[in-house]
Amino acid sequence: MTGISSPTVASSADTCGNMSKSSEELNLRSNSDNYARLRALYPFVDVNDLPLSWSPKDKANYISLAENNLKAHYKGGGKGHKDAAAVRANNFIPQSCLLYYFEIKIISKGRDGYMGIGLAAQGVNMQRLPGWDKQSYGYHGDDGHSFCSSGTGQPYGPTFTTNDIIGCAYNLVENNCFYTKNGLNVGIAFTDLPNVPLYPTVGLQTPGEEVEANFGLEPFCYNIEEEMKALRKRITGSILHFPVKYNEWQTTINKCIQTWLIHNGYCSTAEVFSNATKQEFKENVHYMKQRLRIQKLVLSGRIGDAIEYTNRLYPDVLKNDPNLLFALKCRQFVEMIRSLEPDRGADRFRNYDRMASNNSNIAVTNGISSSDFNGNAANDKMEIDDDMYEKDFVCEEEMTSDDSVTKLSRVLSFGKELNALSQQLKRQYGTNEKNKKLLQDAFSLLAYSDPVNSPVGWQLDPNERETVCQQLNNAIVMSEMNSVGCCSRPPLEIIIKHTKALLRLNGQCGAWLTENL
Amino acid sequence: MEEWNESMIDGFQLKRCEINKLIMDYLVSEGFKEAAEKFKYEAGLEASADGLFNETPSMLDQRIEVRTAIEEGRVYDAISLINRHYAELLDQNRHLYFKLQQQQLIELIREQKVEEALKFSQEQLSVDEEFLDLPELERTLALLAFDKPENSPFADLLQVSHRQQLASEVNEAILKEQSGSAEVEKPHLVTLLKLLLWTQSELERKKIKFPKMTDLTNAVIDYSNIE
Numbered sequence: 001m002t003g004i005s006s007p008t009v010a011s012s013a014d015t016c017g018n019m020s021k022s023s024e025e026l027n028l029r030s031n032s033d034n035y036a037r038l039r040a041l042y043p044f045v046d047v048n049d050l051p052l053s054w055s056p057k058d059k060a061n062y063i064s065l066a067e068n069n070l071k072a073h074y075k076g077g078g079k080g081h082k083d084a085a086a087v088r089a090n091n092f093i094p095q096s097c098l099l100y101y102f103e104i105k106i107i108s109k110g111r112d113g114y115m116g117i118g119l120a121a122q123g124v125n126m127q128r129l130p131g132w133d134k135q136s137y138g139y140h141g142d143d144g145h146s147f148c149s150s151g152t153g154q155p156y157g158p159t160f161t162t163n164d165i166i167g168c169a170y171n172l173v174e175n176n177c178f179y180t181k182n183g184l185n186v187g188i189a190f191t192d193l194p195n196v197p198l199y200p201t202v203g204l205q206t207p208g209e210e211v212e213a214n215f216g217l218e219p220f221c222y223n224i225e226e227e228m229k230a231l232r233k234r235i236t237g238s239i240l241h242f243p244v245k246y247n248e249w250q251t252t253i254n255k256c257i258q259t260w261l262i263h264n265g266y267c268s269t270a271e272v273f274s275n276a277t278k279q280e281f282k283e284n285v286h287y288m289k290q291r292l293r294i295q296k297l298v299l300s301g302r303i304g305d306a307i308e309y310t311n312r313l314y315p316d317v318l319k320n321d322p323n324l325l326f327a328l329k330c331r332q333f334v335e336m337i338r339s340l341e342p343d344r345g346a347d348r349f350r351n352y353d354r355m356a357s358n359n360s361n362i363a364v365t366n367g368i369s370s371s372d373f374n375g376n377a378a379n380d381k382m383e384i385d386d387d388m389y390e391k392d393f394v395c396e397e398e399m400t401s402d403d404s405v406t407k408l409s410r411v412l413s414f415g416k417e418l419n420a421l422s423q424q425l426k427r428q429y430g431t432n433e434k435n436k437k438l439l440q441d442a443f444s445l446l447a448y449s450d451p452v453n454s455p456v457g458w459q460l461d462p463n464e465r466e467t468v469c470q471q472l473n474n475a476i477v478m479s480e481m482n483s484v485g486c487c488s489r490p491p492l493e494i495i496i497k498h499t500k501a502l503l504r505l506n507g508q509c510g511a512w513l514t515e516n517l
Numbered sequence: 518m519e520e521w522n523e524s525m526i527d528g529f530q531l532k533r534c535e536i537n538k539l540i541m542d543y544l545v546s547e548g549f550k551e552a553a554e555k556f557k558y559e560a561g562l563e564a565s566a567d568g569l570f571n572e573t574p575s576m577l578d579q580r581i582e583v584r585t586a587i588e589e590g591r592v593y594d595a596i597s598l599i600n601r602h603y604a605e606l607l608d609q610n611r612h613l614y615f616k617l618q619q620q621q622l623i624e625l626i627r628e629q630k631v632e633e634a635l636k637f638s639q640e641q642l643s644v645d646e647e648f649l650d651l652p653e654l655e656r657t658l659a660l661l662a663f664d665k666p667e668n669s670p671f672a673d674l675l676q677v678s679h680r681q682q683l684a685s686e687v688n689e690a691i692l693k694e695q696s697g698s699a700e701v702e703k704p705h706l707v708t709l710l711k712l713l714l715w716t717q718s719e720l721e722r723k724k725i726k727f728p729k730m731t732d733l734t735n736a737v738i739d740y741s742n743i744e
Contacts, residue, residue, distance in 0.1 A: 195723065239715045240703060247678045253707065255734045257540055261556075264533065269556040276549050292559065299561070463532075470533055491736035493531060498730050498738060499713040505727055506716050513708050 034217040041216065041228060044096040044508035051089030051102065051200050051215050060085030060126040063204065071107070071212045074204035078111060086116070086126045086203035089215070093119075093198055095172055095507030099231050101224040102200050103167040103180075103214040106141070106160060110208030113159075115141040117166050117211075119177065119198040129203035137190050138203065139166065139179050146189040157186035165221045170198065173235060173509055180222040232512065239510055254279055256492045263477055263490035265292035291476055298469040301462065303332035310472065317472075317479050322425055323435060324468075324475055329418055330438045331468045334459050336411045337445045340404070415443065537562060543704040545572075548581040548688060572695060580691050587684040588677075592621040599687070603694055610690050611648040619650075619657055620683050623674050626660050634661065 038047050053069035062076030062085035069090075076083045093100040104117050118130035118138035130138025131147025138147045141160040145153025158181060160166050167180035170193070177190040202211055214220065254277040261270035267288035274281035290313055297306035307328055310317055318325040422439050425432065441456050448454035458464065474489060496514075503511045537560045544553040556562070572580075579602045586595035596617055599606055607614040618641055625634040638658060657674060660666040667675055689703070703711075710733065720727050728740045 239712050240708060242711045242715045242718070244711070244714070246682045247676075250678065250681065252733050253543075253710065256710075257543065257706075260536065260540060264560075266556060266559040269552050269559050272555050273544070273549060273552040276552060296561075463534075466533055489736075491734065492536060494736035494738075495713060495730065495733060496531060496536065496709065498728075498736070499709065499716065502713065502716045502720065502727060505725060506719055506723075509719065510712050510716060513705075513712050515705065 037219070038216045041225065042094075042097045042100075044098075044511055045094045049091055049094050050097070051091045051093060052217070053090050053215065054087045054202075054213065055090040058090075058126070058199075059087035063087045063126075067212070070214075071210065072202055072204065074110060074207060074209040076205075076207070078206035081129075081205070082127070084114075084127060084129045084203055084205045086120070086128060086130060086201055088120060088122075088126065088199040088201050089213075091199070092122065093170055093172070093200070096509075096511075097170075098173050098235075098507065098509060099169060099171050099224070099228050101167060101169045101220065101222070101227075102216065103165055103220055103222070104202055105212045105214065106162050106164050106166070107210040107212055108208055109141065109161040110204070110210065111206040113141050113161050113209065114205035115160075115209055115211065116147065116203040117141075117168055117179070118147075118201055119168065119170055119193075120201040121194075121196050121198055124201075129205060130201045135194060135196060135198075136201075137177060137193070137198075138201075139168070139186075139189060141166075148190050156189055157181065167220065167222045167224070168200065169222075169224060169227065171231065172507060173231065183221040183223075185222070235510055236513065239513065256495065260490045260492045262288065264473065265289065265295060267292065287480060291473055294476070295469050295473055298328075298331075298472060299462075299465050301335045301338065301465060303328055303335055303468075306472070307332070310476070314476055314479055317475050320479075321475050322429070323432060324471055326421060326425060326435055327438060327468050327471060329421060330442045331465065333411070333414060333418055333442045334445065334464075336407075336414060337451060338460050340407055340411060411446075415446070418442075534560075534562075539704075539706045539709070543706045545577070546688075546692060546704045547685070548577070548584050550577060550581055576695065580688060583691065584684045584688050587617075587620070587687060588680050590624045590627070590680060592617055592624055595687070596621075599691075603691060606690060606694055609694075612650070613686060613690055615648050615650055615653075616683055616686070619653060620680065622657050623660070623679070626657070626666065627675060631661060634658075 035047050038050060042050065054063075054065050054072055056065055056069055059065070059072075062074060062083065064073050064075050065071065065087070066073065072087050074085060076085055089102075106113075106115065109115070114129070116129040116131055116138035118136070120130055120133075120137070121135035124133050124136045128136070129140065129147070130136055131140070131149070131153070132138070132151050134149050136147075136149055139145075139156060140147060140153060141164075143153065144155070144157050144159040146156035147153045157179060160181060165180075165182050167183075168177065169180070170177050175191065175193045175195075176188050177193060178188045179186045200213070200215070202213070204211070254273075258270060258274055258277070258279055258281075261267075261273060262283050265288045267283070267285045270283065270288070271281055271285070273279075294306050294309055294313075297303075297309060307318065307325070318328075418439065422435060425435060441459055444456040445451045445454070445459065448456070451457055452460055500514065503509070503514070537556075541553060541556060541560070541562055543549075544556060579598070583595050583598050583602070586592070586598060596607070599617075607617075618637075621641075622634055622638055625637060638654065656671050660669060660671050660674065663669040666672065673679060713730065713733070717727070717729055721729075726743045728738050728743055731737050731739045
């Protein structure tokens, strides 16, 4: 049962021709809904990482490929086991498929129908049928046996022959594999599959045998979507029922929420929530309110005011973090460009703007607004010293009253200032890629007559303020807590980021539960 | 392995408003009404709280009323509230009904109303045999055998958290009934935290090395095993 030892390379001219043609056609197809099916089935995988055809380079010589490398035909002598020939797909099955499925249509059983369908690791000899060797698994047509890394098969399912469609489903979460025949589930064939990348594979052994693969570019005969849904449901279930000790668990959740609220300066919420959950609340509310106010300035686009207010209350924060100051100034520049074109194109951002500036008004006036969701006046006794600080600052929106030439020249002179600051930072601290990109992106806005719809127009989205707002808040929290030695990021944020990183390690299993995050 | 940490922290852009939505969802679903109101204002959230569960303010109030009653040990009140507002709920969740009755029994024992407790357990708890959780009932009645039940092996029944856990279960059942679907999830925040624990246990099972978060409350990550 040993295979012939000649190297498994295919280099015939027609194969190469096929290859370039096929990649062209595949690219053409990428716009059609053939790919949409794969994307829907494997949302956490880049379609180009999936097996999409047989590999013309990774096959035995006795296999010839046709039709975009989807058809495999046996052209050997077929005298015995040593004439067996197999082919692997162009890509291995990515872990994050969770449940991978492909189908093989038997075009012809040839002379004897010694065909095997299954999975094989890289390095498994291709002069052998799937299942005969280590890390190779196959279901054979002539006897219906399953071969689990062994020359001896086990009785498994029905035999298959010309016109049958055989499907192979590899469950990467539960490490098993089942087959289907003409749309019916044959049952689990293999369990405890190894934790190595596996490729779809077929093997043929007698003249005339020909099979065609469907890697999901065409509709499947078997309803694998249902199977995928069921698997996800099982996983979701085991996640939701992951055992925890109620007591500690509840404390953990409450604490995570409390620290999040405090970190972001949501002080009234933090106070009420702490009371309701009987948690100690000893934060300095005054500082939290100051931070919230600065954040609201940033979020409403009044960056200059935010910088000034920060410098007055926390004189060290921006002094110690020139990169943060630079990021803020870049944002200020972007805001100036936003205000240059108040009437054009920015419609999609308009509503948000109104909301954000409303919010900032709420924050800086004495709770006159009544946007509470019960219609109650928002009288949080919040802004005792607001009048003072509002009078002190010139509202950036005054710019709108200038004529456009004056405004433009102000933007340009601010741009020069910004550029000078960037040079100074570079001299002092060396090149910083992030700063470089910030400045480039911001300046690029000037190059377009319609910046909103330009490739760099995303910067004008008010949601972009969030990034720098978070950075500023983190820096202030850090400066406040420096003496205590506390961490500058709220645990909840670290938890979520850590979860996402671990999900990647675990093949994105359960990632559908993280939704928008 | 510091790089892992660095790339991890910087690799993912996290929008604060998305986390805020998680918090809001939690506050509303767990019935922290006042906190939710403050939060909506302070975090500048657009979505109104009632939009989250298609729940009107009065529905939210009812739900909170039940929860508060259980948390304060007024189980009898809670059961009548449930029957008034959610007539079907206890018929469809007999096990939950048993748990409420068990809690009622616990409250009687706490108040040292021994005779009442015995009478209650004989008359009420044995009616619905199919859903009788005998071991639990025995555990509860065993409290009577101790002079100081709070020092007994069954003291966990007397803890405030026992009430809170039941209140959470009832709350979840109400949310399920209101939405009409059997698949109402827990608040996303809870799901997310469980996802982390589950993923860590899966990675351990698969013997994949990873930095393990050993303490969620303080977000402590142990990097020692990937060096």
